[in-house]
Amino acid sequence: MPPTRISDYNRDQLISFQAILDIMDKLSREEMEELKIMARPYLVFRQRLDDYHSRYFSDYCRKACFDTGLSACCGFESIITFFSDQVITVLGSEPEDIETMIETLSRSNNTRNCVYTGPNGCLWKVRPVSCAMFFCHEAKVSVFESHPEAESLWGMFLDQERDFTWPTKVVVFDEIEKFFLRYGVSSPHLYFHRSPGLLKLKSESGLATEETVRRKP
Numbered sequence: 228m229p230p231t232r233i234s235d236y237n238r239d240q241l242i243s244f245q246a247i248l249d250i251m252d253k254l255s256r257e258e259m260e261e262l263k264i265m266a267r268p269y270l271v272f273r274q275r276l277d278d279y280h281s282r283y284f285s286d287y288c289r290k291a292c293f294d295t296g297l298s299a300c301c302g303f304e305s306i307i308t309f310f311s312d313q314v315i316t317v318l319g320s321e322p323e324d325i326e327t328m329i330e331t332l333s334r335s336n337n338t339r340n341c342v343y344t345g346p347n348g349c350l351w352k353v354r355p356v357s358c359a360m361f362f363c364h365e366a367k368v369s370v371f372e373s374h375p376e377a378e379s380l381w382g383m384f385l386d387q388e389r390d391f392t393w394p395t396k397v398v399v400f401d402e403i404e405k406f407f408l409r410y411g412v413s414s415p416h417l418y419f420h421r422s423p424g425l426l427k428l429k430s431e432s433g434l435a436t437e438e439t440v441r442r443k444p
């Protein structure tokens with residue numbers, strides 16, 4: 228049977244997941260623990276964000292999208308993911324969850340939806356931050372009108388997200404990349420070390436841009 232043709236998006240996602248799995252396979256228990264400790268404050272943030280979503284948005288989203296099958300949230304084919312998003316979801320997944328993701332990415336996506344949309348929702352155990360932080364304009368207008376306190380809480384979440392992903396200071400999404408670079412990782416998603424925009428921001432903030440990441444022997 229001829230090999231399945233997959234999109235560049237699927238291929239790049241597979242490259243990153245495989246690179247993460249290959250390196251994790253060689254890490255000691257202490258090194259895995261180090262990674263988990265790095266991710267912990269971010270996971271606390273994500274739990275709070277999930278609680279916020281359940282409290283304020285889930286009713287609206289269910290009626291607007293899930294009951295009508297019109298969800299715009301997962302209706303994009305190529306959602307942006309960071310390398311650290313992928314590491315963090317691998318850390319929070321069982322081997323069979325990762326296997327399902329790898330199998331899904333290895334097939335061509337014949338839908339108009341995100342490739343990660345599974346029969347029971349998103350296949351990621353910890354969804355990419357760009358998905359978790361997305362609420363459509365209509366949902367925000369409606370929810371903020373009926374719950375004004377949700378608007379100021381949302382502002383707080385936007386600020387907190389920057390503590391993890393906006394490299395004007397040391398942030399965990401950058402640090403996790405650095406951790407894997409020490410093991411010689413190669414991935415199309417190392418934006419904190421490859422994206423001109425993020426490198427410029429780091430440089431303007433006095434952070435090292437061409438880091439001498441010391442490779443592990």
Ligand code: SF4
Binds near residue numbers: 298300364366
């Ligand atoms: S945020 Fe908007 S598009 Fe996404 S599920 Fe809710 S109502 Fe639908």
Ligand code: SF4
Binds near residue numbers: 301342349350351355
């Ligand atoms: S990664 Fe998950 S949450 Fe994000 S768009 Fe795809 S299916 Fe939806």
